[in-house]
Amino acid sequence: MKKVFFITTLLTFIALAQAKRMNVILIMADDLGYECLNSYGGESYKTPHLDRLSEGGMTFLNAHSQPICTPSRVQIMTGKYNVKNYKKFAYLDPNEKTFANYFKDAGYKTCMVGKWQLAGGVDQPYHFGFDQYSLWRIMKNDNQSRYPNPGIVENGKFKNYQNGEYGPDRMNQFALKFIEDNKDEAFMLYYSMLLVHNPFEPTPDSEDWDPEAIGLDNLKDGFKGKDNTKYFSDMMSYMDKQVGRLVATLERLGLRENTLIIFTGDNGTTRGITSRCQGKEIQGGKGLTSDAGTHVPLIVNGPSYVLKGVKNSNLIDFSDILPTICEATDISIPTEELDDLDGLSFLPQLKGQKSQVREWVYCWYQKRTDASKVIQFAMNKDYKLYASGPFFNLQKDILEKNRLKYDKLSPEEKKIRQQLKQVLKKYENN
Known part of the structure; x- marks a missing residue:
């Protein structure tokens, strides 16, 4: 009798535990x-x-x-x-x-x-x-x-x-x-x-x-x-x-x-x-x-x-x-x-x-209309760097119309560009 009670209690406990799962x-x-x-x-x-x-x-x-x-x-x-x-x-x-x-x-x-x-x-x-x-x-x-x-x-x-x-x-x-x-x-x-x-x-x-x-x-x-x-x-x-x-x-x-x-x-x-x-x-x-x-x-x-x-x-x-x-x-x-x-x-x-x-955030994107064309970029909240080279200030240029020129970058922007470049490099051999 005690064995039956124990098993019943255990099953009830398991059922309740499962019901509480999100x-x-x-x-x-x-x-x-x-x-x-x-x-x-x-x-x-x-x-x-x-x-x-x-x-x-x-x-x-x-x-x-x-x-x-x-x-x-x-x-x-x-x-x-x-x-x-x-x-x-x-x-x-x-x-x-x-x-x-x-x-x-x-x-x-x-x-x-x-x-x-x-x-x-x-x-x-x-x-x-x-x-x-x-x-x-x-x-x-x-x-x-x-x-x-x-x-x-x-x-x-x-x-x-x-x-x-x-x-x-x-x-x-x-x-x-x-x-x-x-x-x-x-x-x-x-x-x-x-x-x-x-x-x-x-x-x-x-x-x-x-x-x-x-x-x-x-x-x-x-x-x-x-x-x-x-x-x-x-x-x-x-x-x-x-x-x-x-x-x-x-x-x-x-x-x-x-x-x-x-x-x-x-x-x-x-x-x-x-x-x-x-x-x-x-x-x-x-x-x-x-x-x-x-x-x-x-x-x-x-x-x-x-x-x-x-x-x-x-x-x-x-x-x-x-x-x-x-x-x-x-x-x-x-x-x-x-x-x-x-x-x-x-x-x-x-x-x-x-x-x-x-x-x-990193993105590797193969275009549906041209499977041979792959676009890659890495971005943080303020800047985006494409593997093909273009670098943008997203806060000032959300439409990505004006590429930043390397010789005009501030020391901080050069640092960010290098960090994003390392992200792109991380996925080069995948």
Whole structure:
């Protein structure tokens, strides 16, 4: 009898311990620069739900991605700079290990919804650690609509929605069901949003929403249809609304305080979009290595130890996400694998503790339009040095129009240039 009681008590203790493990939700909007959000001084769109996350958490003012989607996705999922593991556009090397692999190995329930665009077929998300998924752009030559009447693969099965469904809604519903189904488990959700990438089309909240529309993604090039930048504002509002639905679900289930939420964008805003931010007009820079191409929002909100309403100006890049969420959940990374990561955990910063902060960001970027062209740079908060030579003062020249001449540099600028040169040299032989 005592033995049975002991076993029952032990199992109960284990169950309670597991229930206390923190949940993690990583949300990444598609083509969203920092200038679009109110919490960064954005004036063109309304983002009330993200504003509340910012007010109740920490907002990083100097977070940087890669210039376009696949390089960013590879970096954020593996914690490594592209120089080490980027093979080609729309592809993730199956030999790599992602944050989902670490979470799954640690007993977490894992899920990914949204945009895949990493090749490998319908089994590849399982290989990279996701128990469940609802994804767009996962099959070879997949050019289905992402918005009205979408084509989506859910847990290995292709579903061609043709009854007025909206792709982002379908993904959102799948994510909410995953949370509901696993409310008593520790879970990790990677929410790789479809919004706000072009084509710019009406949302279900737009006055001219058409539930019978044929999504522009699966039509021939050259068809203009309703691909109009005037819908970008509607898409921003809808994206924000979906974040609000997720937060409301966590609150309803009593999971809010035990869930770490990270929100970011995969690269700068589409170049056809100009937004007003802090009194200035800022043109999106997707695909560019300038600030407008890599400077993205990063909002972290969660348990009581995350400082509230703090604006953090320290440098962060996408390689930092993996070690941060693993440290936050006490998931250990083998020493040899940890040594190969390029990220630096910013968990202590979330707690307001003294910690090591990133002094520089490095970027190795292979252009999609010309795979033979690789651009490399290293930067700190004030200066940027390209491997090809150009050196810029970012505080005075954010658009990088005026190269600094070496013979005109101050002693301090020469010192900074040399420091950034050493960063570039560090990755020469990778």
